[in-house]
Amino acid sequence: MAAKIRRPIVAGNWKMNGNLSLVKTMQDALAQSQLDNMDTVVCPPFTLLSGFDTQQIKLGAQNLSVYPNGAHTGEISAAMLQDVGCQYVILGHSERRAEQFESNELVADKVKVALTAGLQPIVCVGEPLEVRQSGKVFDYVAAQLDAVTQVISQQDLLEVVVAYEPIWAIGTGNTATPEQVQEVHAFIRNHLGKSCQEAAAKIRILYGGSVNAANAAQIFAQPDVDGGLIGGASLKVEDFLAICQAAN
Numbered sequence: 051m052a053a054k055i056r057r058p059i060v061a062g063n064w065k066m067n068g069n070l071s072l073v074k075t076m077q078d079a080l081a082q083s084q085l086d087n088m089d090t091v092v093c094p095p096f097t098l099l100s101g102f103d104t105q106q107i108k109l110g111a112q113n114l115s116v117y118p119n120g121a122h123t124g125e126i127s128a129a130m131l132q133d134v135g136c137q138y139v140i141l142g143h144s145e146r147r148a149e150q151f152e153s154n155e156l157v158a159d160k161v162k163v164a165l166t167a168g169l170q171p172i173v174c175v176g177e178p179l180e181v182r183q184s185g186k187v188f189d190y191v192a193a194q195l196d197a198v199t200q201v202i203s204q205q206d207l208l209e210v211v212v213a214y215e216p217i218w219a220i221g222t223g224n225t226a227t228p229e230q231v232q233e234v235h236a237f238i239r240n241h242l243g244k245s246c247q248e249a250a251a252k253i254r255i256l257y258g259g260s261v262n263a264a265n266a267a268q269i270f271a272q273p274d275v276d277g278g279l280i281g282g283a284s285l286k287v288e289d290f291l292a293i294c295q296a297a298n
């Protein structure tokens with residue numbers, strides 16, 4: 051396999067899980083690991099963000115408000131995420147698109163807010179099962195990407211991380227095959243290249259959807275896969291470390 055020019059990332063999306071005890075065990079385990087050739091990012095719920103030592107761990111949030119600080123009850127701003135040491139923020143996760151009715155346009159606006167604040171967005175895209183069965187995966191993913199590229203500059207696109215997460219693979223154990231993953235990742239890279247050729251070469255594209263310690267290495271070995279966005283397995287310290295090792 052040819053060496054990859056892009057630095058791998060593995061991000062653990064805890065979703066609405068975890069507690070202070072898991073923060074401590076994850077923090078201690080990652081501090082002792084020697085994952086020097088990659089970026090390891092933990093994305094716990096907002097309430098646990100300040101429990102991590104950002105000297106040792108890269109932190110990400112799972113969402114941000116499209117608004118700046120002010121009278122927006124229940125919202126968390128980009129400035130607040132920076133204040134607790136976040137470098138990344140997951141945006142457009144399919145669970146938020148479905149449960150919180152986040153449109154392509156709202157996700158794109160949030161990406162712009164994150165970039166303006168100096169946070170690196172991890173932008174999630176990916177199709178539901180019926181779209182895959184109808185053969186329209188590329189059209190679906192292209193529309194999600196285009197909403198973002200229409201509102202940000204080519205320079206800002208270089209700071210974006212994309213996560214391809216087919217919805218049918220999330221939390222189901224039905225991991226996409228390495229061939230299915232590579233096919234869509236190559237499409238994403240090529241499609242982004244139409245907006246910015248430099249981005250096509252440099253942008254990091256993660257796969258998410260039932261990645262575990264057993265299947266990570268084979269998925270990460272695909273040429274256009276630069277790491278993973280990990281859900282369930284990121285809550286188990288040993289499994290998460292094993293997945294990170296596979297990327298390292």
Ligand SMILES: O=C[C@H](O)COP(=O)(O)O
Pocket residue numbers: 063143215219220221222258259260261279280281282283
């Ligand atoms: O953000 C993470 C993804 O939704 C994947 O979740 P999963 O690893 O539990 O399938």
